[in-house]
Amino acid sequence: MQALLDTIAILPRPSEAGRLFHGRGGLHPGCEQWTLDAYPPVWLLTSFAPATDGQLQAVGDALAARWQQVAPGEPLNWVFQQRDETCASNRLMAGSVPDEHVVQEDGARFLVHLLRGQNHGLFxxxxxxxxxxxxxxxxxxxxxxxxxxxxxxxxxxxxxxxxxxxxxxxxxxxxxxxxxxxxxxxxxxxxxxxxxxxxxxxxxxxxxxxxxxxxxxxxxxxxxxxxxxxxxxxxxxxxxxxxxxxxxxxxxxxxxxxxxxxxxxxxxxxxxxxxxxxxxxxxxxxxxxxxxxxxxxxxxxxxxx
Incomplete structure (x- = not known):
């Protein structure tokens, strides 16, 4: 999962919703199970295969280190979704998710929900x-x-x-x-x-x-x-x-x-x-x-x- 960790190490602070890492596309060998999305102020990590505690710890540590650089003093918020073809489970890993979570794209505002369901309200x-x-x-x-x-x-x-x-x-x-x-x-x-x-x-x-x-x-x-x-x-x-x-x-x-x-x-x-x-x-x-x-x-x- 090194390509994912390398991407996290240079992430910008996002202002709009978007994907930052797309292992599913097959362009990062060994990372095909992973995606990382920004739904400010929350990061969403998704795995399409079973993930170990060690892998999640590595991602959490990398996010924390980068967040301290781009947003010093602000809490890190991130959610993990474990997903397969039939269902998904969502878990808050650090920080919190807004009760009414609104993200932006091209000047438009959209409600999203990261802690329930497989889809999040905005594709x-x-x-x-x-x-x-x-x-x-x-x-x-x-x-x-x-x-x-x-x-x-x-x-x-x-x-x-x-x-x-x-x-x-x-x-x-x-x-x-x-x-x-x-x-x-x-x-x-x-x-x-x-x-x-x-x-x-x-x-x-x-x-x-x-x-x-x-x-x-x-x-x-x-x-x-x-x-x-x-x-x-x-x-x-x-x-x-x-x-x-x-x-x-x-x-x-x-x-x-x-x-x-x-x-x-x-x-x-x-x-x-x-x-x-x-x-x-x-x-x-x-x-x-x-x-x-x-x-x-x-x-x-x-x-x-």
């Missing part, structure tokens, strides 16, 4: 996707957006801040949408957003009535029983896009699994909505560097005629 690897949406919204003031599998609605916040006219957020997890509503209030966005706690696949009629949309964002889970299984459900989703998109509208499709590459999305769109034209693949954040672009997050845009 850091989607930062460039949110920037893409900001650029789109700035160039299309008043545009109408449909945000599918909205989770805590970070895409919606980005779109509305940049000039979108309205965003319809849909997710079957009502608790996540409630956090999304709070995220909008945190950013002074008191209008323009709707929140629908529904199953996407049972709501096509409602969604059609709310359209057509100038942008559809779809960031589904890749493998979540009872919600979305990419090989089976992405075709069902994509075939509905043409009837929901306005002429010239864009669909931003996201796929986050190393088991399926970008060709999967190309083939699904060609089979189910061949009238859509491929536009571009959005670069993923440099901090999430991967030895294979096809293993990494895929964020890709198609346009209606």
């Amino acid at each position: 850091l690897d989607m930062a460039e996707g949110r920037r893409w949406v900001r650029r789109w919204a700035a160039g299309r003031p008043g545009g109408r957006v449909l945000n599918l599998f909205a989770y805590t609605c970070a895409f919606s916040v980005a779109a509305l801040q940049a000039g979108a006219g309205s965003v319809s957020n849909i997710d079957m997890a009502g608790g996540a949408l409630a956090i999304g509503q709070r995220n909008h209030r945190l950013n002074g966005l008191d209008s323009g957003a709707g929140f629908l706690p529904h199953d996407v696949f049972a709501s096509w009629g409602r969604l059609r009535r709310g359209g057509p949309y100038d942008l559809i964002v779809a960031d589904p889970p890749s493998h979540q029983k009872g919600s979305f299984m990419a090989p089976k459900d992405y075709p069902r989703l994509v075939r509905r896009l043409p009837e929901l998109l306005a002429p010239g509208g864009l669909a931003l499709l996201c796929l986050n699994t190393p088991k399926l590459g970008s060709q999967f999305l190309h083939e699904v769109v060609q089979a189910e909505a061949p009238e859509l034209r491929f536009v571009e693949r959005v670069a993923h954040p440099a901090a999430f560097g991967d030895m294979s672009a096809e293993r990494a997050l895929k964020v890709m845009a198609w346009q209606a005629a």
